[in-house]
Amino acid sequence: MNPVHWQLDEQGRIVAWNRDAANFFGLPASAVLSRPCAEVVGGTDPFGRPLCPRCPVQREIRYGAYQASTPLTWQGRRLWCQGYADNGIRIELKASAGCQPGDLLTSLAWATRRLTAEPGRFFQTLQAFLSVLRRGLGMEAAELFLADPQEHYLVLTAYDGVHREAFMERPWFAWGEGYPGLVALGHRALVTHDLAADDRYLRQKVKKLGYKTYVCYPLELPHGLIGVLNLASRDPDVEDQALLQTLNLVGPVLAASLYTVLTRLGESGLHAIAQALHRGAEAEGLEVLLGQAMELSGASGVWLALKDGRNLSQGRPAAACPHLARCGVWQGRVQGVKTSLEPCPHARDGRPRYCLPLWSGARVMGVQQFHFARLPQPPGRAVAALQWLLRLGAEVLWPTEIKAATETPRLEIFTLGGLRVRRDGETLSAKAFGRRQALTLLKLLLAYRGQTLTRDELCAHLWPGEEPEQTQGRLHVLVHDLRQALEPEPSQPQVVVREGEGYRLALQAPYFVDVERFEELLRQAEREEGAVALELLRQALALYRGDFLADEPYADWAELERSYLRERAVGAWFRVAEIALALGQPREALEAYRRILTLDPWREEAYAELIQTLMMTGQEPEARSIFQQYRVRMEREGLPVSTYLAQMARVSA
Structure with a gap:
C-alpha cells in the first residue's frame, strides 16, 4: 500500500483528510473532520486490544518528541502508524515494514537540534528519542548508559519501556562489569537470544521476567567511548542482524551528537567562569560552576x-x-x-x-x-x-593541570604498532618522505632517540655490507628528504640536527611522541594509588597499540627498545589487574591478564593470576579452558606443565 496521510490538531481531532485516506478507510472528509482520530481509525495492538484510545504516538509527541510511531492492526492488516510534530500532529499510515533507518536519523537530528537549543531539557529529550528508537525497532526496552569522561563507569541516563523496576536493579556498572562494562572494554557489540543462560548479564529480575534477546551496542568516538545503547525483548527470534545494521548507521551519529551536547551544556557558564578568573x-x-551543576542535576x-x-x-x-x-x-x-x-x-x-x-x-x-x-x-x-x-x-x-593534554602539537609521531607521522593534524603518506629509506632513517633515530648516531653507524644500519665511504652521499640525500617532510623550515633544521660527525632527533615543543607520553603516564601512575593510578594506567595502555616499530619486525636495532617497552606494558597490565581487584572490578582484572598473555603467551604468572581470579569469581569452566590452552602450548614446545596451575584449575596435570 502507498502511505496515507491526515492531520490532527493538538487535541487529536482530525483537521485535514486527504484523498488517499478517504479511499483507504472508505470515509469522505465530511464524515471525519473534527472527530477524534482514535474514534475514526479504531486500531488494535498485536494482541487485539484497542490501541487508538491510548494512542502512544500522540502521547509521545505531547511529551516532547518530534516523531513517534507504533505498530497497529486494522481490520486484520498489520500497519505502521507514524506521527510528526508539525502544526499539530501529522499522521502517516503505511504497510508494516519496521522503522526505516532514515526515520530514526530524522528523529535523531530533531533530538540533537533540541538538545543544543534547550540543554535544560537534556534528559527529557533523550527519553523521547529512546522511545522512538525502541518502537521503531520493535523492542520492549531501550536504555542509554553514559560513560564518565574518565571511563571508569557507566550510568543509566535514560530508559524507555516496560518493566522499569527490573531494569533499575543495576543502573550503574564499573568498566568491565556486566554487559555494558564488557562492551565498553572490548568496543564490540554483544548480542544474545538466551539471556537467562548468560552469566555475564547481572540483572536477575530481567532474566526472571523472561527476556531473551538483548543487544548491547558501543557508542564510540575517535578518542574513546561515550556510552552504551541497550535494546531488550522477550522474543528470542528478533532479527539481530537487521538491528545491528540500523545501529551501525544510527550509533555513530548518536555518539557524536551526545558528545557535542555534553561539551556544550556548560558553554555560557564556562564564559562566566573565564570572566571571573580574568578578574582574579x-x-x-x-x-x-556549582550553580550550573545544581541546575543540571535538579x-x-x-x-x-x-x-x-x-x-x-x-x-x-x-x-x-x-x-x-x-x-x-x-x-x-x-x-x-x-x-x-x-x-x-x-x-x-x-x-x-x-x-x-x-x-x-x-x-x-x-x-x-x-x-x-x-x-x-x-x-x-x-x-x-x-x-x-x-x-x-x-x-x-585549573588549566595548568591539563596544559600538556590541550596543546596541539605540530608534529606527532606514533611508533607503537608501527610508524605513523602527523604534521599539523594531517597524516603523512610514505610519498611525503621521498625515498623509502628516509622513513627507515627516521625509525633509526627514534630507536636511538636522545643519542647522536655517527654517519658511519647510520650507513652501517641502512646499507649493511657496503663501505660507509661509498654510502655517505646517499645518507645526505635521505637526511634532506627527511627534513623536507618534518621541518617547518628545512634550511634551518630543528628536528633532524647535525652534531659533529652524526645526526640526532631534536624535537622542539610542541610535539608528541607516543613512547615518551607512554612512559610519562606510567611514571605518574607509580606515584599514585587507587582509581587515580588506574586512570593514568588506562591512558598509557591506550597508547600501546602494538610493539615498538612493529613494521620493522626483523630490525635488530629496534629489538632492545621493543623488548623494554613490551615489558613496561606487561607490568602496567599487572598493576591494572591489582588495582581493579582492590576496587571490586574483577572483570577488568580478567581482561588485563588476557592482555598480558597476548603480549607474552609464556608468562606463567599471568596464567596463574587469570585462573585464580576466574575460580574466585565462580567461572570454573573458563578457568579449566584457560589451563588447557596453557597445557597445549607447553606440550607443543616440549616444556613441563606446571602442577601448581593444574591444582589451581582442579584438573590433573
Missing part, C-alpha cells in the same frame, strides 16, 4: 570540598559530611545514597545524594555532594552528565 575571582568562578543543594581545604555550598544541602577528608571519592570512586551507586560507607541518614570526584586531568581536585529532596529517575541519571560538565569547568579553573 576564582571563588566566583567556582560558584558559577539537586536541592550541593557541597564542594577542595583539595586546598576550602569548602563551598549552594542551595539547601544537608550538613557537610564530617568524613570528607577520608572519603573514598578522593581516590576517584563514585558513591551515593539511594542511587544504586557504590554505597557511601559514612552515611548515617537515608537522604538521597551523589558523592562525585571533581577531576582536572588525571587528578581529583575536590569532592562534591549533591543532595536531593526527590531523587530523579533513573536514580543516577545526572551522574555522567555532571561529570562532563564539571570536567570542562575544572579545565578552565
Whole structure:
C-alpha cells in the first residue's frame, strides 16, 4: 500500500483528510473532520486490544518528541502508524515494514537540534528519542548508559519501556562489569537470544521476567567511548542482524551528537567562569560552576570540598559530611545514597545524594555532594552528565593541570604498532618522505632517540655490507628528504640536527611522541594509588597499540627498545589487574591478564593470576579452558606443565 496521510490538531481531532485516506478507510472528509482520530481509525495492538484510545504516538509527541510511531492492526492488516510534530500532529499510515533507518536519523537530528537549543531539557529529550528508537525497532526496552569522561563507569541516563523496576536493579556498572562494562572494554557489540543462560548479564529480575534477546551496542568516538545503547525483548527470534545494521548507521551519529551536547551544556557558564578568573575571582568562578551543576542535576543543594581545604555550598544541602577528608571519592570512586551507586560507607541518614570526584586531568581536585529532596529517575541519571560538565569547568579553573593534554602539537609521531607521522593534524603518506629509506632513517633515530648516531653507524644500519665511504652521499640525500617532510623550515633544521660527525632527533615543543607520553603516564601512575593510578594506567595502555616499530619486525636495532617497552606494558597490565581487584572490578582484572598473555603467551604468572581470579569469581569452566590452552602450548614446545596451575584449575596435570 502507498502511505496515507491526515492531520490532527493538538487535541487529536482530525483537521485535514486527504484523498488517499478517504479511499483507504472508505470515509469522505465530511464524515471525519473534527472527530477524534482514535474514534475514526479504531486500531488494535498485536494482541487485539484497542490501541487508538491510548494512542502512544500522540502521547509521545505531547511529551516532547518530534516523531513517534507504533505498530497497529486494522481490520486484520498489520500497519505502521507514524506521527510528526508539525502544526499539530501529522499522521502517516503505511504497510508494516519496521522503522526505516532514515526515520530514526530524522528523529535523531530533531533530538540533537533540541538538545543544543534547550540543554535544560537534556534528559527529557533523550527519553523521547529512546522511545522512538525502541518502537521503531520493535523492542520492549531501550536504555542509554553514559560513560564518565574518565571511563571508569557507566550510568543509566535514560530508559524507555516496560518493566522499569527490573531494569533499575543495576543502573550503574564499573568498566568491565556486566554487559555494558564488557562492551565498553572490548568496543564490540554483544548480542544474545538466551539471556537467562548468560552469566555475564547481572540483572536477575530481567532474566526472571523472561527476556531473551538483548543487544548491547558501543557508542564510540575517535578518542574513546561515550556510552552504551541497550535494546531488550522477550522474543528470542528478533532479527539481530537487521538491528545491528540500523545501529551501525544510527550509533555513530548518536555518539557524536551526545558528545557535542555534553561539551556544550556548560558553554555560557564556562564564559562566566573565564570572566571571573580574568578578574582574579576564582571563588566566583567556582560558584558559577556549582550553580550550573545544581541546575543540571535538579539537586536541592550541593557541597564542594577542595583539595586546598576550602569548602563551598549552594542551595539547601544537608550538613557537610564530617568524613570528607577520608572519603573514598578522593581516590576517584563514585558513591551515593539511594542511587544504586557504590554505597557511601559514612552515611548515617537515608537522604538521597551523589558523592562525585571533581577531576582536572588525571587528578581529583575536590569532592562534591549533591543532595536531593526527590531523587530523579533513573536514580543516577545526572551522574555522567555532571561529570562532563564539571570536567570542562575544572579545565578552565585549573588549566595548568591539563596544559600538556590541550596543546596541539605540530608534529606527532606514533611508533607503537608501527610508524605513523602527523604534521599539523594531517597524516603523512610514505610519498611525503621521498625515498623509502628516509622513513627507515627516521625509525633509526627514534630507536636511538636522545643519542647522536655517527654517519658511519647510520650507513652501517641502512646499507649493511657496503663501505660507509661509498654510502655517505646517499645518507645526505635521505637526511634532506627527511627534513623536507618534518621541518617547518628545512634550511634551518630543528628536528633532524647535525652534531659533529652524526645526526640526532631534536624535537622542539610542541610535539608528541607516543613512547615518551607512554612512559610519562606510567611514571605518574607509580606515584599514585587507587582509581587515580588506574586512570593514568588506562591512558598509557591506550597508547600501546602494538610493539615498538612493529613494521620493522626483523630490525635488530629496534629489538632492545621493543623488548623494554613490551615489558613496561606487561607490568602496567599487572598493576591494572591489582588495582581493579582492590576496587571490586574483577572483570577488568580478567581482561588485563588476557592482555598480558597476548603480549607474552609464556608468562606463567599471568596464567596463574587469570585462573585464580576466574575460580574466585565462580567461572570454573573458563578457568579449566584457560589451563588447557596453557597445557597445549607447553606440550607443543616440549616444556613441563606446571602442577601448581593444574591444582589451581582442579584438573590433573
